[in-house]
Amino acid sequence: MLSEEEKTLPLALLEEANTAFAVIDADLKLVYANPASELLLSQSTQRLYQLNLKQLAKYYHFNPSNIEKVFVDRNSFTENEVTLKIDSSPILIAISATHLSFKDDDYVILEMRCIEQQRKFSQVHYQDHQQKVAKDLVRGLAHEIKNPLGGLRGAAQLLEHELADPELKEFTQIIIEQADRLSSLVNRLLGPQKPGIRAHHNIHLVLEKVRKLVCLNLPDLIKIKVDYDPSIPDIEMQPDQLQQAFLNIMQNAVQALSTNTHQKSQITIKTRTAHQVTINGLPQKVAAEIRIIDNGPGIPDSLKDTLFYPMVTGRSDGTGLGLSIAQELIKQHNGRIECQSVVGHTEFLIYLPMNV
Known part of the structure; x- marks a missing residue:
């Protein structure tokens, strides 16, 4: 863990940042996590400082290989969608890792942003539009099917009354039963149209x-x-x-x-x-x-x-x-x-x- 004396102005600014920042040393040990990281990862810094990168990866169910590679290549990488499991629930984050040399030691700075709400908002907006189009199409088709089904069932009933042979009536019953089955399916496709009494x-x-x-x-x-x-x-x-x-x-x-x-x-x-x-x-x-x-x-x-x-x-x-x-x-x-x-x-x- 970094001592208070080692905290420079940039680190002090990180303490106030809304974005989660964490620092990992060459031994893959977490040496710094700002308060936003505690909030994002739902863990205290005391608990986080006890974990190395592989333990973090196992704990939060993500692949640490890209972060490890930053130490080797001394470059940076950004991954826009990484899934972490927080309290058994998956959340989506964007993560950036940047190599840093400080006093002859190597570090990687992690920047993590929760994009769950942003992605949900975009996804909900897109899905609502697509669902409306799909439902309108299905309901339009259902109405087109329902009208001839009623006519088909009515014709089968009229035909049944005109038939003297009971064996032939068996076939009209099949037509009526299948028309009822399809009508039930169409009603389900049309779905509930309005709420009941509340x-x-x-x-x-x-x-x-x-x-x-x-x-x-x-x-x-x-x-x-x-x-x-x-x-x-x-x-x-x-x-x-x-x-x-x-x-x-x-x-x-x-x-x-x-x-x-x-x-x-x-x-x-x-x-x-x-x-x-x-x-x-x-x-x-x-x-x-x-x-x-x-x-x-x-x-x-x-x-x-x-x-x-x-x-x-x-x-x-x-x-x-x-x-x-x-x-x-x-x-x-x-x-x-x-x-x-x-x-x-x-x-x-x-x-x-x-x-x-």
């Missing part, structure tokens, strides 16, 4: 109903853990709609874990109160924060950007409507849903504004 309800009662429903057919190797904040007040909602939204998310988690051979498969439902959050572009002083977390294989990169689009699914037997409907129901409650996922940690985060 009243103030306890969010935990809704979540407990969902948990009990999921537990009815839960595989033995999957456990559900709850971590509720009882201080959250009642929220204005349509409970059946939010129950459906949470149920769709939970069922996705169960399906993901069902393919996992890990012996400790777990889903965690966590609630907290969040302060000063932005939901759909509007600042909220306080909101209910619901996290549904599983330790499954994670969401494939190819699906992450289109996860909430209708008809997008990673399962051969999936319809791709569950998350799309969940998002629509949460939006109708003026809420926001987002997802972050790496191998071993998939987290759906839902914010619902509270009028308190």
Whole structure:
């Protein structure tokens, strides 16, 4: 650790910087971390100073090779997207490493900036636009399909009345059943159009109903853990709609874990109160924060950007409507849903504004 006498004006300025700065010596030991680093890494400097680069990398789950290479090449590098795991949750940072010679010793200065919120904002803005286009297209097609389906079903019923042979009526019944099945699918594609009657309800009662429903057919190797904040007040909602939204998310988690051979498969439902959050572009002083977390294989990169689009699914037997409907129901409650996922940690985060 650098002594107080060794702290020059530049280091004193780093102490006040909002950007996280850290210094690593040639032995790959952390010798300095400013207060912003403590905040970013959620560790005290006393704890950080006990770690070398490889221990830091293992602790925060990142690849240290580029930083080690700076000592060899005596140059610098910048990586715009590095994922760190902070308190088991992945966050995205931009990191720059620069070589420095000081009093015949080699050091590397690390500059770290959290870009999670910036990336989320850009991603949410882009995805909202793309989802609106996709949903408008799907709903347009659904309406085009629904009208002839009604005519097809009506014609089959009229034909059935004209047929004397019971064996022929069997075929008209097949037409009617398949028309009803397709009509049901079309209705799901159109999705919920407006919220029901709202009243103030306890969010935990809704979540407990969902948990009990999921537990009815839960595989033995999957456990559900709850971590509720009882201080959250009642929220204005349509409970059946939010129950459906949470149920769709939970069922996705169960399906993901069902393919996992890990012996400790777990889903965690966590609630907290969040302060000063932005939901759909509007600042909220306080909101209910619901996290549904599983330790499954994670969401494939190819699906992450289109996860909430209708008809997008990673399962051969999936319809791709569950998350799309969940998002629509949460939006109708003026809420926001987002997802972050790496191998071993998939987290759906839902914010619902509270009028308190």
